[in-house]
Amino acid sequence: MDSFELIAYPLLLISAMELLLGFLLLSQKLQTSPVRRSVAVVAFFSAAYSLNTAVMYLMASHGQDYIFFARLNWIGWFAIPGGLQFLYYLRPEASRTARRVGYVLYPYWSVVLTLCLFTDLIVTPQYSLIPYRNHPGPLEIPARLGGALMVLWLIVEIMRIRRTLTGIKKFQLDHFFYGLLLFASGGVMIAGIMPAVGGFAVEPGLGSYFSLPWVVLTFYAIVRHSLFEIRIIFSRALSILILILVCAGIQAAILAEIEPALGTVLSLAITLALLGFFLFGTTVNRKLQSLVNSLVIGDRFNYESLTREAIVTLNAQQSGHALLESLMEITCAGLEVRDAGVYVHTVEDGFILRQGRGRFSGMKDQRALAEGAVTKLCEKNRTLILRELAGGGEEQEPCHLSAYMRGIGAEALVPLLFQGRLLGVLALGAKASGAMFGQSDVGFLETLAAHAASGLENARLNDMTSKVRSSLRESEERFTTLAQKMPAAVFIHRGASIVFANKAAEEMTGYPQDALLAMHIRDVLHPEYRGPILPSGLERAEPPLRYTEKEVRVTRVDGSERWAVMTSAVIEYGERAAVIWIFFDITEHKRNEGRLRYERIRDAVGRMATCFADDLDGMVKEIRRVTELYAQGEEGDGSPELAQQIMPRMQQAEILVNTLKEISKRQETKRTLQYINEFFEKRQQILAALLSGKCELVMRSSPEPLKVMADPIRLESALMHLVVNARDRMPRGGTVTVTTGRASIDADFIRRTGYGKVGMYATVSVSDTGEGLGAAEQERIFEPFYAAQGDRKESGIGLSKVYDIIKEHEGYIIVTSAPGQGCSCIAYLPVVP
Numbered sequence: 122m123d124s125f126e127l128i129a130y131p132l133l134l135i136s137a138m139e140l141l142l143g144f145l146l147l148s149q150k151l152q153t154s155p156v157r158r159s160v161a162v163v164a165f166f167s168a169a170y171s172l173n174t175a176v177m178y179l180m181a182s183h184g185q186d187y188i189f190f191a192r193l194n195w196i197g198w199f200a201i202p203g204g205l206q207f208l209y210y211l212r213p214e215a216s217r218t219a220r221r222v223g224y225v226l227y228p229y230w231s232v233v234l235t236l237c238l239f240t241d242l243i244v245t246p247q248y249s250l251i252p253y254r255n256h257p258g259p260l261e262i263p264a265r266l267g268g269a270l271m272v273l274w275l276i277v278e279i280m281r282i283r284r285t286l287t288g289i290k291k292f293q294l295d296h297f298f299y300g301l302l303l304f305a306s307g308g309v310m311i312a313g314i315m316p317a318v319g320g321f322a323v324e325p326g327l328g329s330y331f332s333l334p335w336v337v338l339t340f341y342a343i344v345r346h347s348l349f350e351i352r353i354i355f356s357r358a359l360s361i362l363i364l365i366l367v368c369a370g371i372q373a374a375i376l377a378e379i380e381p382a383l384g385t386v387l388s389l390a391i392t393l394a395l396l397g398f399f400l401f402g403t404t405v406n407r408k409l410q411s412l413v414n415s416l417v418i419g420d421r422f423n424y425e426s427l428t429r430e431a432i433v434t435l436n437a438q439q440s441g442h443a444l445l446e447s448l449m450e451i452t453c454a455g456l457e458v459r460d461a462g463v464y465v466h467t468v469e470d471g472f473i474l475r476q477g478r479g480r481f482s483g484m485k486d487q488r489a490l491a492e493g494a495v496t497k498l499c500e501k502n503r504t505l506i507l508r509e510l511a512g513g514g515e516e517q518e519p520c521h522l523s524a525y526m527r528g529i530g531a532e533a534l535v536p537l538l539f540q541g542r543l544l545g546v547l548a549l550g551a552k553a554s555g556a557m558f559g560q561s562d563v564g565f566l567e568t569l570a571a572h573a574a575s576g577l578e579n580a581r582l583n584d585m586t587s588k589v590r591s592s593l594r595e596s597e598e599r600f601t602t603l604a605q606k607m608p609a610a611v612f613i614h615r616g617a618s619i620v621f622a623n624k625a626a627e628e629m630t631g632y633p634q635d636a637l638l639a640m641h642i643r644d645v646l647h648p649e650y651r652g653p654i655l656p657s658g659l660e661r662a663e664p665p666l667r668y669t670e671k672e673v674r675v676t677r678v679d680g681s682e683r684w685a686v687m688t689s690a691v692i693e694y695g696e697r698a699a700v701i702w703i704f705f706d707i708t709e710h711k712r713n714e715g716r717l718r719y720e721r722i723r724d725a726v727g728r729m730a731t732c733f734a735d736d737l738d739g740m741v742k743e744i745r746r747v748t749e750l751y752a753q754g755e756e757g758d759g760s761p762e763l764a765q766q767i768m769p770r771m772q773q774a775e776i777l778v779n780t781l782k783e784i785s786k787r788q789e790t791k792r793t794l795q796y797i798n799e800f801f802e803k804r805q806q807i808l809a810a811l812l813s814g815k816c817e818l819v820m821r822s823s824p825e826p827l828k829v830m831a832d833p834i835r836l837e838s839a840l841m842h843l844v845v846n847a848r849d850r851m852p853r854g855g856t857v858t859v860t861t862g863r864a865s866i867d868a869d870f871i872r873r874t875g876y877g878k879v880g881m882y883a884t885v886s887v888s889d890t891g892e893g894l895g896a897a898e899q900e901r902i903f904e905p906f907y908a909a910q911g912d913r914k915e916s917g918i919g920l921s922k923v924y925d926i927i928k929e930h931e932g933y934i935i936v937t938s939a940p941g942q943g944c945s946c947i948a949y950l951p952v953v954p
Contacts, residue, residue: 449462532551
């Protein structure tokens with residue numbers, strides 16, 4: 122055996138150990154994590170580095186060309202990004218940094234390896250192993266120095282991570298870190314620094330020997346400190362060994378049969394294809410692993426199927442009590458544990474034992490978890506194992522945590538974490554077999570704990586939701602009861618329709634409940650108020666403005682209106698946002714307020730009339746006496762013509778005085794049954810006498826009888842004022858037409874005028890052929906002392922008196938006119954059936 126072979130064969134053994142370590146790290150599906158995957162990457166690239174170096178020296182021992190393998194040896198540098206990722210993945214907050222390291226360094230070393238394989242920029246053909254001679258390419262020294270800096274970065278991160286580890290984790294990873302430090306330090310010296318500076322350089326591939334301490338110390342940590350489950354490793358190694366022996370036997374048997382006929386090369390190709398199909402195309406590999414597991418570990422660490430079943434069971438539980446009971450049952454059965462308890466957090470008492478088995482069952486609802494244990498679990502966010510605390514060399518906890526766990530009989534405390542919050546703790550006693558809790562056990566427990574914590578949170582939220590819904594139902598019932606008893610109309614509106622209306626709302630609008638629930642809140646308001654209050658509709662829940670007191674008019678189903686003070690606000694109704702509108706009916710208040718205001722005006726006018734009526738009466742009587750004397754010629758030179766001109770004016774003055782006297786008096790209406798047609802026919806001559814020679818009176822009676830309850834004296838006075846007003850509006854003469862008839866006040870009339878009460882009415886219309894009135898004059902024509910622009914003779918008192926008389930008879934009066942088209946005053950008096 123020459124020196125080349127002495128170097129090569131140990132490297133084959135090292136590469137086999139590294140390959141085995143990589144496969145073992147990836148074989149535990151339940152425990153596979155970024156940390157383990159990154160260590161597996163280091164193991165595989167280290168194995169490739171060692172195996173390639175071994176092949177290179179074996180090729181040299183047989184005198185064959187080994188330059189390709191010298192170029193391929195740069196694959197060992199790929200272990201650097203794997204090692205850095207492992208260190209960063211140990212710190213959860215640095216996982217993003219770990220990914221960035223991979224994104225940058227793997228492409229970098231891929232480029233370097235490509236340059237090595239296909240160019241002479243790094244490795245040249247002038248390469249000798251023993252003695253080592255090399256004529257480096259122009260990029261070799263920069264590339265090796267760059268790799269050396271990365272290894273130094275790796276070493277610094279190792280030292281930094283080691284200082285943060287405590288407990289059993291420190292013992293488990295310490296040997297791994299020592300081996301990694303030896304590997305990194307030796308490798309960077311031989312493969313990085315020495316070839317770059319020259320002088321003491323050795324063949325860089327020999328740096329693969331420094332992976333031996335790392336892989337040996339890693340296996341030592343596995344066996345001595347349970348870095349991984351030793352029985353799982355042994356089971357997997359035994360399965361691989363059996364497969365190798367079986368495959369080797371099959372290949373040897375097939376080669377013996379077909380090699381004489383087909384030749385060595387073709388026979389090898391056929392046997393390799395058959396073996397590949399045997400391993401990867403059939404279930405032999407999986408069944409063999411299952412068989413070995415059952416023989417070696419009795420399926421006690423086969424948590425994959427157990428975890429799936431447990432998750433399904435936990436997710437099926439609806440209540441927190443059933444969930445905790447299922448968690449303990451699954452855990453005790455899966456890990457062969459007799460004593461178990463679950464502590465659940467409560468606001469009042471902290472973490473209280475809610476479920477218990479074995480020795481924990483007697484402490485249910487009585488014992489609370491120690492504050493020190495809670496603090497430690499919140500700090501670590503991982504399972505606490507008694508063996509780790511007892512042998513880890515950590516600083517003493519304030520409550521002597523290890524002594525506390527022994528006191529309650531707990532070998533492990535598993536946190537039930539949900540989004541970083543500790544919802545509960547699963548306490549487990551010792552296994553029935555006496556075995557310690559290993560990494561697979563912890564992984565299984567933490568997986569179950571995560572799902573149990575999620576279930577607990579869901580149960581808590583469901584319970585809270587149920588309570589909230591129950592509270593909302595009670596609140597809505599109380600609200601409905603209160604709203605139904607309220608004297609104000611209450612509407613709740615959402616989207617495009619009303620969703621609630623109380624009895625007062627039905628009474629105010631006249632609509633039944635089912636009709637209101639199909640309406641928009643706009644349909645309730647008078648058109649005049651829809652725009653200002655709801656400028657953009659009510660497609661959204663919140664009104665555009667908040668009103669504390671806004672007077673509006675509400676349109677009833679019959680077209681009549683009610684006055685109301687409206688308030689609005691956004692509320693929660695049926696677990697959704699809605700708008701509540703409250704309408705306080707002030708119709709009677711408005712009527713009383715209007716009546717009171719009008720009475721105050723009338724009282725003021727009456728007081729004024731009282732002051733002037735007597736004086737005016739005396740003056741008018743004296744003027745009449747003197748005028749009569751002139752007319753008779755008793756005052757010297759009489760002037761009958763002048764007297765004739767003065768007498769009509771005197772009559773007007775007397776009417777004015779009588780009107781003032783009427784205003785100053787509070788006359789009570791004495792209504793009796795009157796037939797309108799006969800009533801006006803009897804007074805036709807009186808009405809005609811009020812007109813001057815230029816005006817003509819036309820009477821048009823209704824063909825049907827019209828009966829009303831009226832005070833004949835008051836009604837005659839109103840009619841006379843209307844006729845006089847029509848006469849005064851035609852100074853050049855014209856026609857005054859008095860028409861009686863029957864008409865109904867309906868919803869259209871009320872919507873058009875803004876007032877009225879639905880029903881049948883007798884109408885009395887007094888029309889003239891004068892110049893007519895403008896819109897502004899029509900609005901003010903019934904105000905006391907308002908005379909239209911053309912009414913120079915009119916005092917403005919007559920029509921206000923007419924308005925009073927018609928209102929006293931529970932009727933209505935309107936004016937219709939247009940400039941140049943005359944004017945009509947139409948009085949509506951309720952018909953007696």
